[in-house]
Amino acid sequence: MVRWEPDAYGRLRDAALSLFVEQGFEKTTVAQIAERAGLNRRTFFHHFADKREVVFAGQLASDDLIATEIRAQPSGTDPLHAAVAGLMLASDTLYERYREGAIQLGAVIAASPELQEREMVKRATLADAIAAALRDRGTSDAAAVVSGWAAVAMFFVARNRWNQPGNQRPLSDLIDEAHKEFLTA
Amino acid sequence: MVRWEPDAYGRLRDAALSLFVEQGFEKTTVAQIAERAGLNRRTFFHHFADKREVVFAGQLASDDLIATEIRAQPSGTDPLHAAVAGLMLASDTLYERYREGAIQLGAVIAASPELQEREMVKRATLADAIAAALRDRGTSDAAAVVSGWAAVAMFFVARNRWNQPGNQRPLSDLIDEAHKEFLTA
DNA sequence: TCGTTGATTGCACTCAGTGGCATCACCGTA
DNA sequence: TACGGTGATGCCACTGAGTGCAATCAACGA
Secondary structure (H helix, E strand, O other): OOOOOOOHHHHHHHHHHHHHHHHOOOOOOHHHHHHHHOOOHHHHHHHOOOOOHHHHOOHHHHHHHHHHHHHOOOOOOOHHHHHHHHHHHHHHHHOHHHHHHHHHHHHHHHOOHHHHHHHHHHHHHHHHHHHHHHHHOOOOHHHHHHHHHHHHHHHHHHHHHHHOOOOOOOHHHHHHHHHHHHHHO | OOOOOOOHHHHHHHHHHHHHHHHOOOOOOHHHHHHHHOOOHHHHHHHOOOOOHHHHOOHHHHHHHHHHHHHOOOOOOOHHHHHHHHHHHHHHHHOHHHHHHHHHHHHHHHOOHHHHHHHHHHHHHHHHHHHHHHHHOOOOHHHHHHHHHHHHHHHHHHHHHHHOOOOOOOHHHHHHHHHHHHHHO
């Protein structure tokens, strides 16, 4: 006999995201999430460090993939180009099939200062991962950090444009465009 | 007759910072801060939106000064150079006399994930202010945002080095150095 | 058969942050 | 001089996030 229904983590994540979409983040309590998932409030905090984390679940894996792509860039490439190339490659794998979900999540985050705050932390984590990959390729510390943040900025400018209603272009195109805009300014 | 001792805001800020230095941020409660300042807990929240804000009090004014300096840069200058020049000018005015305080605050922030999270928001606010100033000078949106974040990254790389024990160099030198490191990488 | 492991539960607690209302020195004005 | 408005402070009660601790009990391995 099965003691518990399987995949408590996934059920909590789904319950949370659907409630956030329905009611907004602030008006949803952890008790409601747990109830919809058929679990105890305490169990939520065994799977997620806090209520905000559930929105960004899976981010770390994306960061790893991006860093891997950057480390694989040819060794002559300058740091900013290597970072952008890595982001473009990873974005084809990670984001392209996923646009409606991303738009919905984006709206939830845009409506909540608390979630925007956490998103900034996630950007910093990504910038750090990119900087670490660049350092591994021999880039100096300052240049790696600055290139990391510049690349992250391009990525989010591009993701904004990609999320606009009516957009048809793939994310990697828009990253490339932001990069060129920066270089020629 | 004076109804209240003057400068509740300043007393709360001083009480909070001294407690954070003594005990750390997480172990200090708002009730303790209010008690040390001789005020009510509720009064704290009349002056600061939350417990984290007290650490970053005055940030907005700095952002304004930096943006003003950037807007004053000669119109031929490319965006990244204009942003860096603005940061260098403002850093001489804002930070140079203030090093010990900055080091203490830096240690408090470094010990608290909650404060690091808020610091990321403050960086984003600064990046936005820089980007807005650049847009006013005619820079395209994407280039302004990316230059803003790149400049902020240089600023914080430089501030880290400036905070190292034994450092004698002024902050603006270190910003310039980070900029050159990025450009030649 | 039996001891261990690990996911889940339940409870009690601290503390951040909020809403609403009362207080009353201070200030401008009649 | 009187008076009504303003705004900083205080008090109380409340919600909800997050934590520490101990109990439960199917599943698993020896």
